[in-house]
Amino acid sequence: MRKVLAVVRREIMSRVTTRAFLIGTFLGPVLMMGFWTLPILLSKRDTGPKRIAIVDASSGQLGVRLEAALGGARRGDGDDARAAYAITRIPAIDRAASVRDSLLPLTNGTSAAPAAYDGILVVTDSVLSTGNLSYLGTNVGSPTAMRELQRAATSAVQGERLEATGVSPAVVMQALAPVDLRTLKVSDGRLTAESGEASFLLAYVMSFVLYLALILYGVQIMSAVVEEKTSRIVEVLVSSMRPFELLMGKVIGVGMVGLLQIGIWAGTATLVGTNAGRIAQLMGASSSAAANLPIPTMSPALLTVFLAFFVLGFLFYSALYAAVGSMCNSTQETQQASTPVTLMIAGGLVTMFALLNEPNGALARTLSLVPPLAPFVTPVRYSLSPLPIGEVLLSVAAMVVGLMAVVWFAARIYRVGILSYGKKPTFGEVWRWVRAS
Amino acid sequence: MTDAVVRFDAVTKRFSGHTAVQQLSLTIPRGGIFGLLGPNGAGKSTSIRMLMSIILPDEGTVEVFGARASREIGDRIGFLPEERGLYKKMGVMEHLIFFGETKGLSRHDARTRSLAWLERLGLSDWAKRKVEDLSKGMQQKVQFIGTLLHEPELVVLDEPFSGLDPVNSQVMRDTVVDLARQGRTVLFSTHIMEQAERMCDRIAIIARGEKVVDGRLADVKREFGGQSIVVGFSSGAEHARRVLADRALVATVEDYGMSAELQLAASASPTALLQALLATGAELAKFEVVEPSLQSIFIAKVGVEAATAPAREVLHA
Numbered sequence: 001m002r003k004v005l006a007v008v009r010r011e012i013m014s015r016v017t018t019r020a021f022l023i024g025t026f027l028g029p030v031l032m033m034g035f036w037t038l039p040i041l042l043s044k045r046d047t048g049p050k051r052i053a054i055v056d057a058s059s060g061q062l063g064v065r066l067e068a069a070l071g072g073a074r075r076g077d078g079d080d081a082r083a084a085y086a087i088t089r090i091p092a093i094d095r096a097a098s099v100r101d102s103l104l105p106l107t108n109g110t111s112a113a114p115a116a117y118d119g120i121l122v123v124t125d126s127v128l129s130t131g132n133l134s135y136l137g138t139n140v141g142s143p144t145a146m147r148e149l150q151r152a153a154t155s156a157v158q159g160e161r162l163e164a165t166g167v168s169p170a171v172v173m174q175a176l177a178p179v180d181l182r183t184l185k186v187s188d189g190r191l192t193a194e195s196g197e198a199s200f201l202l203a204y205v206m207s208f209v210l211y212l213a214l215i216l217y218g219v220q221i222m223s224a225v226v227e228e229k230t231s232r233i234v235e236v237l238v239s240s241m242r243p244f245e246l247l248m249g250k251v252i253g254v255g256m257v258g259l260l261q262i263g264i265w266a267g268t269a270t271l272v273g274t275n276a277g278r279i280a281q282l283m284g285a286s287s288s289a290a291a292n293l294p295i296p297t298m299s300p301a302l303l304t305v306f307l308a309f310f311v312l313g314f315l316f317y318s319a320l321y322a323a324v325g326s327m328c329n330s331t332q333e334t335q336q337a338s339t340p341v342t343l344m345i346a347g348g349l350v351t352m353f354a355l356l357n358e359p360n361g362a363l364a365r366t367l368s369l370v371p372p373l374a375p376f377v378t379p380v381r382y383s384l385s386p387l388p389i390g391e392v393l394l395s396v397a398a399m400v401v402g403l404m405a406v407v408w409f410a411a412r413i414y415r416v417g418i419l420s421y422g423k424k425p426t427f428g429e430v431w432r433w434v435r436a437s
Numbered sequence: 438m439t440d441a442v443v444r445f446d447a448v449t450k451r452f453s454g455h456t457a458v459q460q461l462s463l464t465i466p467r468g469g470i471f472g473l474l475g476p477n478g479a480g481k482s483t484s485i486r487m488l489m490s491i492i493l494p495d496e497g498t499v500e501v502f503g504a505r506a507s508r509e510i511g512d513r514i515g516f517l518p519e520e521r522g523l524y525k526k527m528g529v530m531e532h533l534i535f536f537g538e539t540k541g542l543s544r545h546d547a548r549t550r551s552l553a554w555l556e557r558l559g560l561s562d563w564a565k566r567k568v569e570d571l572s573k574g575m576q577q578k579v580q581f582i583g584t585l586l587h588e589p590e591l592v593v594l595d596e597p598f599s600g601l602d603p604v605n606s607q608v609m610r611d612t613v614v615d616l617a618r619q620g621r622t623v624l625f626s627t628h629i630m631e632q633a634e635r636m637c638d639r640i641a642i643i644a645r646g647e648k649v650v651d652g653r654l655a656d657v658k659r660e661f662g663g664q665s666i667v668v669g670f671s672s673g674a675e676h677a678r679r680v681l682a683d684r685a686l687v688a689t690v691e692d693y694g695m696s697a698e699l700q701l702a703a704s705a706s707p708t709a710l711l712q713a714l715l716a717t718g719a720e721l722a723k724f725e726v727v728e729p730s731l732q733s734i735f736i737a738k739v740g741v742e743a744a745t746a747p748a749r750e751v752l753h754a
Contacts, residue, residue: 006538014526233522236583239489239511240539419491 007249029268057096225325313375323410326417348376371402448497472637515589536583669723
């Protein structure tokens with residue numbers, strides 16, 4: 001046992017002190033912060049109303065109506081609401097093209113003399129029949145801005161069309177007002193503050209973290225095994241301990257480093273999540289802006305399930321990666337040889353996506369019992385809708401059985417592989433290693 | 438023979454296509470320095486790896502401490518493999534402590550012993566540096582220390598002196614002699630006969646996987662006979678060649694140009710050889726009847742061609 005601990009300690013110390021670990025561990029949260037705060041900062045920066053010139057060549061009220069619709073549009077909620085557009089309407093019947101062309105140079109501003117207009121809307125009578133409205137602007141590349149503009153213009157054009165047929169636009173608009181679906185998640189029989197969006201995001205983030213960690217640390221274990229093999233350190237080590245002890249020490253050591261890193265990330269995420277409002281205020285944005293961001297929170301029960309499956313999945317896959325490493329003679333060789341293991345992990349991630357729509361279906365229940373996939377399937381199912389404890393335990397049990405089988409299998413390959421040099425073994429040879437006593 | 442530390446009994450090991458070790462039987466008694474000698478590719482490392490249970494023999498048995506060799510007795514053996522391996526990114530002291538721990542020492546003991554050894558081998562200043570900052574020779578000494586930290590009864594060194602400069606080589610040699618003096622058993626392999634000649638109590642020469650001769654160094658030399666002669670020329674060596682090639686007088690010869698070591702033919706006497714040499718007109722600087730060197734014993738026993746192994750065998754040395 002002391003020997004296993006020595007290997008565990010070595011694995012941890014030699015990894016935690018590397019620059020890559022420090023950068024990865026602390027840059028991760030910084031990126032995460034950026035991911036969440038950037039939209040807040042952007043929404044704050046982008047507050048000035050867009051100045052739009054309406055070149056009104058229409059004979060009816062369309063131009064006026066557009067002016068009113070756009071002029072009345074607001075951006076932001078509650079106290080923060082500001083006018084979205086500053087509109088200048090220029091009557092231009094029969095000379096739309098020339099007025100438009102004369103305005104074009106005015107959209108070109110410098111830092112000293114800002115542009116007079118951000119865009120030009122050309123309104124003609126044909127808009128009502130064809131539904132085609134021209135907008136010439138510097139901001140046409142922004143899908144959000146264009147969608148907003150289109151929405152405002154659509155309601156104006158619809159109103160004008162209704163008016164023309166003698167129907168009161170106000171009555172129709174009221175009847176057609178869309179329903180806004182507010183989704184709130186129920187968890188453990190209680191209402192959470194989480195929106196459906198956040199719930200999905202959480203499932204997605206968890207699976208992705210698991211996927212990344214399995215591959216990242218699995219490959220680390222694999223190359224460490226190859227390095228020990230090529231440098232022949234392993235010959236000294238197996239004269240001191242059983243290969244199984246070496247394998248366990250390695251997998252546990254690297255696993256603990258992985259847990260530490262994920263723990264730091266998860267801790268940061270929780271801090272950011274619970275203090276989202278305060279952070280938004282620090283940035284100068286309103287706390288309601290932060291509330292609109294889909295920041296998931298993890299319940300302690302979910303965290304437990306996630307960590308349990310993280311550990312089980314980690315042991316499962318890193319044992320496989322170690323076995324693959326022991327069969328290879330160089331890092332280049334491992335890239336090809338590890339493809340089946342990497343595909344299994346990718347399969348887990350893909351399965352997660354497939355189950356999002358029906359987390360409690362028969363397929364999902366079955367896949368929870370398949371060891372290579374369970375680390376992805378079960379926590380995600382749990383995050384979408386809490387599972388009965390019995391079902392979680394059954395999945396854990398299946399995972400433990402699978403894990404023991406894989407470790408037994410991997411240890412037998414590893415035991416022979418680390419001391420075999422030369423040609424890469426064939427499937428037949430590996431099978432003989434497994435069966436040899 | 439009850440006090441044998443290591444015993445090879447009719448051990449054979451084959452690799453795809455050729456036999457690396459053939460029916461090897463060897464007994465290494467407790468205490469002293471045992472030299473396993475042979476050219477590159479003779480099967481030395483293969484034998485040692487079987488002794489360490491890194492590979493298993495195809496036929497025959499290897500016994501260590503009276504029981505079949507297994508990895509369970511690793512804590513009583515110190516092993517320096519032919520291809521050295523250390524974790525390059527680790528600190529020297531941390532690495533040594535790790536080696537100690539894997540042999541069952543406590544961290545504290547491992548540290549104390551490592552410090553003493555580093556001091557003794559002149560590496561104290563390097564204890565905190567990373568392994569990769571050390572020269573190859575220093576790394577070799579670090580690994581050598583790692584081999585000895587747990588004070589093993591049996592020390593197995595595969596080519597311990599290769600790649601060392603004369604000064605470091607001497608330091609290592611003194612340490613090895615010291616180990617034997619403490620009552621430990623040292624088994625080391627080398628292809629340099631002069632090294633073994635100065636250190637070993639017992640030797641075994643193997644070539645092409647087969648044992649050629651083994652026993653006490655003194656016995657091996659005595660059995661080989663005293664008819665070994667060193668000749669030195671001051672001039673006219675080229676005239677003497679004809680005599681050296683005369684198989685009626687000379688059985689084998691190692692010709693170094695201005696000197697030669699040779700074995701007399703069974704029927705010849707030193708006097709007859711001396712007269713023949715003088716008759717050629719060569720000026721002799723030296724003519725001495727000596728104990729045969731290991732090198733000459735080796736050449737006489739296995740022939741010059743065996744001293745250089747075929748290429749395919751080197752691959753699996």
